[in-house]
Amino acid sequence: MTTSPEEESIELQQPQQPKRRNRIGTKNKELYNWDPIEYEQNESSFATQEYIQDRIRKDECNTNYVLSMPSNHDINLWQYEQIRQFTLELNHFTALFKDFCNQTTCPSMKATDDWLFLCASHKQTQECSAIDYIIHTLDSTSAILNSDKHFPKRIEIPATSIKHFQSICRRLYRIFAHAFYHHRELYNDFESKTNLHKRFCKFCLQSNLLPKSAILVKE
Numbered sequence: 001m002t003t004s005p006e007e008e009s010i011e012l013q014q015p016q017q018p019k020r021r022n023r024i025g026t027k028n029k030e031l032y033n034w035d036p037i038e039y040e041q042n043e044s045s046f047a048t049q050e051y052i053q054d055r056i057r058k059d060e061c062n063t064n065y066v067l068s069m070p071s072n073h074d075i076n077l078w079q080y081e082q083i084r085q086f087t088l089e090l091n092h093f094t095a096l097f098k099d100f101c102n103q104t105t106c107p108s109m110k111a112t113d114d115w116l117f118l119c120a121s122h123k124q125t126q127e128c129s130a131i132d133y134i135i136h137t138l139d140s141t142s143a144i145l146n147s148d149k150h151f152p153k154r155i156e157i158p159a160t161s162i163k164h165f166q167s168i169c170r171r172l173y174r175i176f177a178h179a180f181y182h183h184r185e186l187y188n189d190f191e192s193k194t195n196l197h198k199r200f201c202k203f204c205l206q207s208n209l210l211p212k213s214a215i216l217v218k219e
């Protein structure tokens with residue numbers, strides 16, 4: 001009996017570290033199927049981002065776990081990467097607004113009726129509808145965070161660029177506040193699955209990026 005070449009070869013299982021890479025064609029539920037590794041063991045220049053995202057995948061609702069900074073980490077870089085991640089997740093959140101928030105339902109950007117938020121993403125601040133405010137703010141935030149001028153490297157944050165963190169967080173926070181006061185069901189549903197608002201507030205208060213008085217959502 002002849003054996004076909006296929007039957008002659010057996011793929012040997014090599015013991016090796018699983019690669020932190022999604023192969024083309026990986027099914028959705030099998031994406032990112034690796035365990036978190038210690039921060040010190042990750043030599044990638046995206047180590048901090050990967051550290052945060054691994055923790056979110058493992059235990060998203062555990063805010064302390066996701067916000068616990070590796071020891072001796074540069075604090076500015078840590079804050080930068082956390083803010084990048086919040087911006088990303090807020091993009092996912094606000095994608096859910098499309099059926100609920102428009103020029104007719106929310107012609108202006110408000111949380112409670114006490115404040116009207118003006119959009120700072122233009123040469124001069126102007127009144128934008130809530131959904132436009134949200135999209136413009138997320139876009140301009142991404143533009144700042146990805147700008148070569150303000151943040152040329154992912155491993156070191158220029159001291160002069162730290163000042164952007166407060167204004168970014170103040171504007172991003174209003175998205176949660178709008179959702180809470182105007183689209184409560186959507187907010188509750190998302191928050192119950194992610195704890196994103198809870199994590200964002202904890203991060204901003206710990207990092208002194210938002211004063212306590214700015215927290216408009218009282219749950």
Ligand SMILES: [Zn+2]
Nearest residue numbers: 101106130182
């Ligand atoms: Zn709205």
Ligand SMILES: [Zn+2]
Nearest residue numbers: 119128133136
């Ligand atoms: Zn605008």
